[in-house]
Amino acid sequence: MIVCTQLDPSSNKQHRMKERLSDNEILFTQITKLNAELFSQLRKLFPDYKIQGLKHRGETPYGKKYWRALFDREYASTSEPQDGSGRDLQIAMHTAGELIGFSDFSIHSRKLVDIPFNYGSVNEFFIVPKHRRKGYGTILYGHVEQLFAKHNVGTVLLTPDPVTGVDFWRAMGYEDTGLNKGSGEPLIYRKHLAPGETAEAIDDAISKLRTPTQIIAINPYNKRQLSEMTPIWRAYCRENDRRFHKRDVMATAFEARKHRDVSFAAIYYGGRIVGFLLRKNNEEIRFIPDSDNKTLLIYLAEKEG
Numbered sequence: 001m002i003v004c005t006q007l008d009p010s011s012n013k014q015h016r017m018k019e020r021l022s023d024n025e026i027l028f029t030q031i032t033k034l035n036a037e038l039f040s041q042l043r044k045l046f047p048d049y050k051i052q053g054l055k056h057r058g059e060t061p062y063g064k065k066y067w068r069a070l071f072d073r074e075y076a077s078t079s080e081p082q083d084g085s086g087r088d089l090q091i092a093m094h095t096a097g098e099l100i101g102f103s104d105f106s107i108h109s110r111k112l113v114d115i116p117f118n119y120g121s122v123n124e125f126f127i128v129p130k131h132r133r134k135g136y137g138t139i140l141y142g143h144v145e146q147l148f149a150k151h152n153v154g155t156v157l158l159t160p161d162p163v164t165g166v167d168f169w170r171a172m173g174y175e176d177t178g179l180n181k182g183s184g185e186p187l188i189y190r191k192h193l194a195p196g197e198t199a200e201a202i203d204d205a206i207s208k209l210r211t212p213t214q215i216i217a218i219n220p221y222n223k224r225q226l227s228e229m230t231p232i233w234r235a236y237c238r239e240n241d242r243r244f245h246k247r248d249v250m251a252t253a254f255e256a257r258k259h260r261d262v263s264f265a266a267i268y269y270g271g272r273i274v275g276f277l278l279r280k281n282n283e284e285i286r287f288i289p290d291s292d293n294k295t296l297l298i299y300l301a302e303k304e305g
């Protein structure tokens, strides 16, 4: 049944809400390989959602085949609904077999920031394109938040899609932590579901991570980060009589992803890349052009305590 409201049709929002299903027609189901019909609708949409999200973050993502395989591996491998204790949940929101939205979230996360407190995270979240701006995202998030509360999660962190996610998460009560600003890494937003001493301690721990200096692995798919690194790599080659090839920045970043004993990271100061760290063949190169500048001194002072 479609709920038609009798509100002023000139209002955009009221118009958008006109064709929304009533709340009791909306179902939430943990994805398993047993609910194959729902799963196949989601499997079809998932690659486009992932590819679009990564493009919004300036990356050049793998193609659909890769994301479909990841979906099969990560989401369709469980055969039993999970109770959420200490693990990830994947919830489909649907009605009469038609998928409306999807969320993957963690009850105990460690992925986003390294702090000595438990926090939850929303890892994936989307509404099927034709159902957007009708309030379904709010309903799905409401369900996710109820599950967080059921599992005593006091604080939730997430990284909003910079193009399509920020306004939505702000509307859901999330705030920017100020971490990763200008670093090319996803921004981290947080919401306290249970205000109090722990919430304050979490904010305090997060604020300690907010230093002007950050060291972040170079992402071979992040074009913005690669192009910011290029002049620094050029300066390094010039100072070390090395032949400069622009593509070496990306190639080294790929090498670091493949080999555990190689690491290649950008040094950020105040949101800008000022140098890099390269560890390879048991050798460490720290390079900051104009190395007598204040930035290096601050960096070394911070890193060395």
Ligand SMILES: CC(C)(COP(=O)(O)OP(=O)(O)OC[C@H]1O[C@@H](n2cnc3c(N)ncnc32)[C@H](O)[C@@H]1OP(=O)(O)O)[C@@H](O)C(=O)NCCC(=O)NCCS
Pocket (backbone or CB within 6 Å): 013, 049, 124, 125, 126, 127, 128, 131, 132, 133, 134, 135, 136, 137, 138, 139, 159, 160, 161, 164, 165, 167, 168, 169, 171, 172
């Ligand atoms: C972001 C997304 C989940 C929102 O779902 P939705 O069902 O459209 O959201 P709602 O209708 O419940 O919107 C709730 C509020 O969020 C804000 N909002 C949602 N989409 C917005 C947009 N495109 N532009 C501006 N504000 C937006 C508005 O404040 C909105 O309230 P309003 O309609 O009263 O103005 C959906 O657009 C989507 O799946 N986008 C692509 C994937 C994505 O970005 N996911 C988030 C990843 S972090």
